[in-house]
Amino acid sequence: MIQRFSFGQMIPTESVVCSLPVSESPVPYLIQDGTGWRYEMAEDDIVYGLGEMVRGINKRGWHYCANNSDEPHHTEDKRSLYGAHNFFVVSGFGGRPSFGVFIDFAGQVEYDIGYTEHDVFTFRTAEPDYDLYLITGDGAADICHQFRGIIGRSYIPPKWAVGLSQSRWGYKSEEDIRAVAKGYRDNDLPLDMICMDIDYMADFADFTVNTKAFPDLAGLSGDMKQQGIHLIPIIDAGIRADEQDETCQEGLEKGYFCKKEDGTPFVAAVWPGEAYFADFLRPEVRDWFGKRYKVLTDLGIDGFWNDMNEPSLFYTPDRLRSAVERAAELGAKGNLDMYDFFALQQIFSSLSSNEDDYKTFYHQINGQTVRHDRVHNLYGGSMTRAAGETLQTLRPGTRTLLYSRSSYIGSHRYGGIWLGDNDSSWAQLRENIHQMPSVQLCGYLYTGADLGGFGADTTPDLVLRWLEFGIFTPLMRNHSAMGTRDQEYYRFDKQLPAIRNILNLRMALIPYLYSEFMKAVLEDGFYFRPLAFDYPDDAMARQVEDQLLLGEGLMVAPVCTQNAAGRYVYLPESMKMLRMRSVDDFDEEILPAGHHYLPCALGEVLIFLRPGHLLPLVRPARCVAELDESHFNFLSYSADGNPCTYRMYHDDGLTTDYLRPEHWQTLTEAAKV
Numbered sequence: 001m002i003q004r005f006s007f008g009q010m011i012p013t014e015s016v017v018c019s020l021p022v023s024e025s026p027v028p029y030l031i032q033d034g035t036g037w038r039y040e041m042a043e044d045d046i047v048y049g050l051g052e053m054v055r056g057i058n059k060r061g062w063h064y065c066a067n068n069s070d071e072p073h074h075t076e077d078k079r080s081l082y083g084a085h086n087f088f089v090v091s092g093f094g095g096r097p098s099f100g101v102f103i104d105f106a107g108q109v110e111y112d113i114g115y116t117e118h119d120v121f122t123f124r125t126a127e128p129d130y131d132l133y134l135i136t137g138d139g140a141a142d143i144c145h146q147f148r149g150i151i152g153r154s155y156i157p158p159k160w161a162v163g164l165s166q167s168r169w170g171y172k173s174e175e176d177i178r179a180v181a182k183g184y185r186d187n188d189l190p191l192d193m194i195c196m197d198i199d200y201m202a203d204f205a206d207f208t209v210n211t212k213a214f215p216d217l218a219g220l221s222g223d224m225k226q227q228g229i230h231l232i233p234i235i236d237a238g239i240r241a242d243e244q245d246e247t248c249q250e251g252l253e254k255g256y257f258c259k260k261e262d263g264t265p266f267v268a269a270v271w272p273g274e275a276y277f278a279d280f281l282r283p284e285v286r287d288w289f290g291k292r293y294k295v296l297t298d299l300g301i302d303g304f305w306n307d308m309n310e311p312s313l314f315y316t317p318d319r320l321r322s323a324v325e326r327a328a329e330l331g332a333k334g335n336l337d338m339y340d341f342f343a344l345q346q347i348f349s350s351l352s353s354n355e356d357d358y359k360t361f362y363h364q365i366n367g368q369t370v371r372h373d374r375v376h377n378l379y380g381g382s383m384t385r386a387a388g389e390t391l392q393t394l395r396p397g398t399r400t401l402l403y404s405r406s407s408y409i410g411s412h413r414y415g416g417i418w419l420g421d422n423d424s425s426w427a428q429l430r431e432n433i434h435q436m437p438s439v440q441l442c443g444y445l446y447t448g449a450d451l452g453g454f455g456a457d458t459t460p461d462l463v464l465r466w467l468e469f470g471i472f473t474p475l476m477r478n479h480s481a482m483g484t485r486d487q488e489y490y491r492f493d494k495q496l497p498a499i500r501n502i503l504n505l506r507m508a509l510i511p512y513l514y515s516e517f518m519k520a521v522l523e524d525g526f527y528f529r530p531l532a533f534d535y536p537d538d539a540m541a542r543q544v545e546d547q548l549l550l551g552e553g554l555m556v557a558p559v560c561t562q563n564a565a566g567r568y569v570y571l572p573e574s575m576k577m578l579r580m581r582s583v584d585d586f587d588e589e590i591l592p593a594g595h596h597y598l599p600c601a602l603g604e605v606l607i608f609l610r611p612g613h614l615l616p617l618v619r620p621a622r623c624v625a626e627l628d629e630s631h632f633n634f635l636s637y638s639a640d641g642n643p644c645t646y647r648m649y650h651d652d653g654l655t656t657d658y659l660r661p662e663h664w665q666t667l668t669e670a671a672k673v
């Protein structure tokens with residue numbers, strides 16, 4: 001059951017797609033606490049959700065703030081990352097209540113989940129105008145399923161977007177892109193996409209191409225497609241302030257940029273230097289901005305990533321000016337004492353994405369002028385919406401790949417998200433495992449992290465271990481920052497055979513992974529989920545944070561500790577373990593329920609088949625479009641001797657005609673080829 005409670009006059013977010021009557025009864029379970037809400041947790045209550053926030057799958061033990069931030073250090077002390085995912089589930093055990101809460105509010109929301117007081121959960125919104133949805137049901141999985149039902153169907157990418165994507169900030173020319181394609185193809189490694197970071201643009205201006213470095217982008221895109229590779233350019237939120245630039249000119253002429261109090265356009269610097277920010281909260285601005293993507297779709301581009309859309313601000317001209325003046329004053333003092341030195345450091349470290357700058361510009365929402373900070377969390381998601389909605393009209397009936405860094409629940413209908421600027425550390429691999437189910441239960445199904453890590457230098461063992469998990473994430477992208485060690489998979493000579501085998505395993509698994517992805521989208525179900533969603537009465541399963549259920553038949557348990565030669569795994573019931581070195585080379589063993597230490601060398605992947613399940617595999621190919629899905633090999637675990645079956649979804653992967661009954665078929669082992 002879902003109850004909606006309304007407080008004050010909320011600014012519409014369009015997160016919820018159905019209109020539920022407002023309940024006048026008291027809010028169950030929660031106690032009003034000043035301007036917020038309070039819940040006393042039992043020791044074994046679990047709190048799931050809050051999307052991409054740091055820390056565990058169980059969110060207890062920290063305080064968070066929904067405040068979309070360009071935060072490149074995803075360490076445990078951080079309170080906000082790029083997305084505002086204000087949905088959580090309190091999951092009680094042994095007769096204690098379970099319920100879900102969605103706080104539909106576009107400004108900041110503070111959560112204290114046992115941070116101030118170990119057993120007390122409080123949350124509050126920055127203003128008293130919001131809707132609160134309270135969901136009860138048959139446990140965490142049912143509650144999340146109901147939530148998904150009110151926020152609308154998750155975004156579906158083209159099927160080729162479940163292939164591998166290679167990215168790096170620093171591919172500066174057509175030659176660089178061709179070299180990456182060659183690196184993959186010459187080494188016989190599958191690849192479906194190459195991302196183009198800001199270097200493809202002229203002076204980092206959106207919807208332009210640096211024609212010196214990329215003289216014929218249409219030709220390059222065509223050549224890549226011949227090899228089964230799609231080019232995926234980045235689009236940033238800030239529009240270069242340059243009156244020669246068409247996007248800038250049009251935006252200024254039409255008055256589409258966010259304005260300051262005095263009516264002049266708000267300016268802040270990002271990659272292109274000073275930039276303007278489109279008011280994505282206005283439908284006509286979304287439509288205009290979305291149509292700008294045509295500059296690139298006309299060149300054969302069929303996928304994009306939207307970035308810097310919190311929006312990230314490097315500095316505003318006013319703040320920079322006063323920082324430089326203040327620094328000059330301090331500098332004139334000469335021998336600075338400790339306090340002056342820290343003050344000097346602080347002047348520059350507080351220049352970027354300063355909270356006070358978010359209070360200096362305005363949006364137009366339904367004829368009202370609204371200060372940015374009040375709707376800050378809607379900005380990035382609205383950029384995704386601008387692109388997503390308009391690309392549907394630019395390319396009718398055809399899917400376009402789209403994912404974003406910043407998000408607000410609702411934008412899951414228009415694009416996926418990637419998990420931003422992580423770094424090459426084992427802690428971030430573990431974080432990736434925690435984030436996947438958490439963002440997916442908030443509707444973001446097409447999701448993944450930068451495999452191998454974005455910031456800092458990676459290591460060959462981390463690349464391999466991360467890939468062993470990454471092959472299960474719907475968005476599978478290797479991306480790294482400028483200046484870091486080369487990270488394309490073909491760079492790791494000694495690990496290359498293992499990398500090839502694991503990438504091929506991903507390709508072999510695609511019929512299953514895509515089918516489970518589509519089931520999760522079309523049936524408001526789950527792709528990744530915590531063990532306790534399916535084994536709610538198992539107290540041990542409720543504690544597991546480093547194993548995930550994947551679709552109907554699998555559990556994965558990645559090794560995420562450096563130098564480990566295996567790991568402990570908890571099985572809530574008997575499962576068949578597959579220790580896979582490649583599609584054709586694996587050990588299998590039926591294990592009883594309970595704890596097991598399982599060896600798993602570098603280059604091996606542990607997959608667990610649940611009883612009664614059938615896993616279809618195909619022969620790998622160099623890209624998704626070339627997979628032959630008419631012949632399957634099967635792996636199965638029939639605990640009771642009955643043949644296993646698999647309900648499979650299969651469509652053309654390109655058009656938006658998702659709902660045809662013939663997309664579903666039942667596979668049985670008897671059909672083995």
Ligand code: GLC
Pocket residue numbers: 168169197198234307308405420421479480481
């Ligand atoms: C941001 C993005 C990152 C990208 C970089 C340069 O940091 O998160 O993925 O490489 O900008 O565009």
